[in-house]
Amino acid sequence: MKKSVLLASLGLAVGMAGLSSCKDYLDTKPEDFVAPQDFYKTEAQLTAALMGVYTKLGQEVTYTGSTEESTYSRFLSLEAPSATDEMLARSNTTPAVSQYGYDASYGNLVNCWGNLYEAINRANVLLESLDRSTATAAVKDQIRGEALFLRAYYHFVLVSYWGDVPLKLTSTQAATDVNIARTPAAQVYTQVIKDMTTAEGLLKNGADWGNSGRISKTAAEGILCRVNMYAAGRLKDASKYADARTWALKVMNSGQHGLNPDYSQIFKNELADVYELREAMWEVEFNGTGVGSIYNEAGRFGSTLGVRNDIADKGFMQGTYVATGVQYALYGTGDLRRDWNIATYYYPSYDATKGPTAYASTYTWGRYINKWRRENETYRPYAKNLGPTNWPLLRYADVLLMFAEADNEVNGAPTAAGVAAINQVRRRAYGLPIATPSATVDVPASLSKTDFFNRIKDERARELAFEGFRKLDLLRWGIFLTTMKAMIPIISTQAPSSSNNALGYNGRTSSLVPYQNVSARDEYFPIPSNELSLNSAMTQNPGW
Secondary structure (H helix, E strand, O other): OOHHHHHHHHHHHHHOOOOOOOOOOOOOOHHHOOOHHHOOOOHHHHHHHHHHHHHHHOOOEOEOOEOOOOOOOOHHHHHOOOOOOOEEEOOOOOOOHHHOOOOOOOHHHHHHHHHHHHHHHHHHHHHHHHHHOOOOHHHHHHHHHHHHHHHHHHHHHHHHHHOOEOOOOOOOOOOOOOOOOOEOHHHHHHHHHHHHHHHHOOOOOHHHHOOOOOOOHHHHHHHHHHHHHHHHHHOOOOOHHHHHHHHHHHHHOOOOOOOOOOHHHHHHHHHHOOOOOOOEEEEEOOOOOOOOOOOOEOEOHHHHOOOOEOOHHHOOEOOOEEEOHHHHHHOOOOOHHHHHHEOOEEOHHHOHHHOOEEOOOOOOOOOEEOOOOHHHOOOOOOOOOOEOOOEEEEEHHHHHHHHHHHHHHHHOOOOHHHHHHHHHHHHHHOOOOOOOOOOOOOOOOOOOHHHHHHHHHHHHHHHOOOOOOHHHHHHHOOOHHHHHHHHHHHHHHHOOOOOEHHHOEOOHHHHHHHHHHOOHHHHOOOOOHHHHHHOOOOOOOOOO
16 A cells, blocks of 8 residues: 555554464454553554555555565456456466366465455454544444445455355454354345445545545445446346446446546556556555655556566566557557457567567567556666556446346346446547447447347457456356356367467467366365364365
């Protein structure tokens, strides 16, 4: 998070280093930060405790040289939602979630689970301590709303990736409180929706914050739309589409949000520490480069995605992930998003001082992802791996597309409102006025329910490319495994057979690995092995 938010957590910073990997993370004792009887009294203390809940979103905190990147700093933003028909890792020789060749002891997975439950416990301690505070009722209501929302959001991430997970609504009181059974996913979704709905009634508008790092009323409404969309698909409960539609309409009718007319500017703003509250509704905030201050919370995804460049003072980028040829082909002629999201160039010898050199127009498979470009970072000097680029959790374009999808499901066919929503996104993509109809770009109103859904499915892939949604979308639509297996003949016949590392491509054999490895068990992550060993009430997901 940025300094304006992070400094509020000064009183907590030193005591909140990550727990040992051998610890049961459902047993996170309140002593991990400050004893409740001595804290949670003033508004400043409550805000500091709340920042301790927020900070787990990023979790690339530097404490005397140690780092973690198990949530949105890199794992939840890049590895967890890969590989799909959208993107894959450039190299698939090392066990990783992105190549579907890992097990329940895999470090990033274990740490992600642990950090999510540690955040939930922090939220519970804060919620249980609020009534003892001398802060005003208005302050306590606001903090209660944020803490409730965050507790719900962390549970939402867990249920999305692990399915049935323990629902933890009270803080851990004793070291022996370790045997906690899994809660059915439907019950977890119900509680998530309940908590977020309560929070929505307590939260401020985004303009009151002046930043997109703290959850706002309309951002909560947008996430509630997403939660209901996921519940509709994963639980096969079509009634949730009506609720999703209602929450999206609240955002759309608020008058607070709209599309930035320049698609690329959204991501330039995230690199340059600029808030743009109309479209960028909620972000994971990162600050600094992790050098020189323990209060810096810098992210790693910005140096992981991008055109590979080994020159540190030119913005080092690993170029770990590349776009598939399927993703490249989704974009129509004139769609400006393609050449922003997917690189049009590479650096010879991975040296930014020698380029850029344009890709041949016929080279469409395995290009680098280029949505966040480190040259647009304003923080100097560059650090090799860490930077201040924010990660988007919710954009207004996503709300429009979710509304169009939910509206289509509720009405059994596209309506004028649903068509208008998707067409705003499409017009912006082609550099056209967002409010002006276009005969060449607009989706027609005469499509069937199925045809309109297919348009939305592809539009989400184009608009939200590499923002961490494709895998979860495929899962909620029930087409994850078939989509993944369909990639095998495509790669086998369309992708170049030999590697060309200079261009970012490791060859057909490497590219095929995740699609050959993936199986039905990969619809959910395995419960971490350390949790199973310490929690006798825990059971493993099928196939693991």
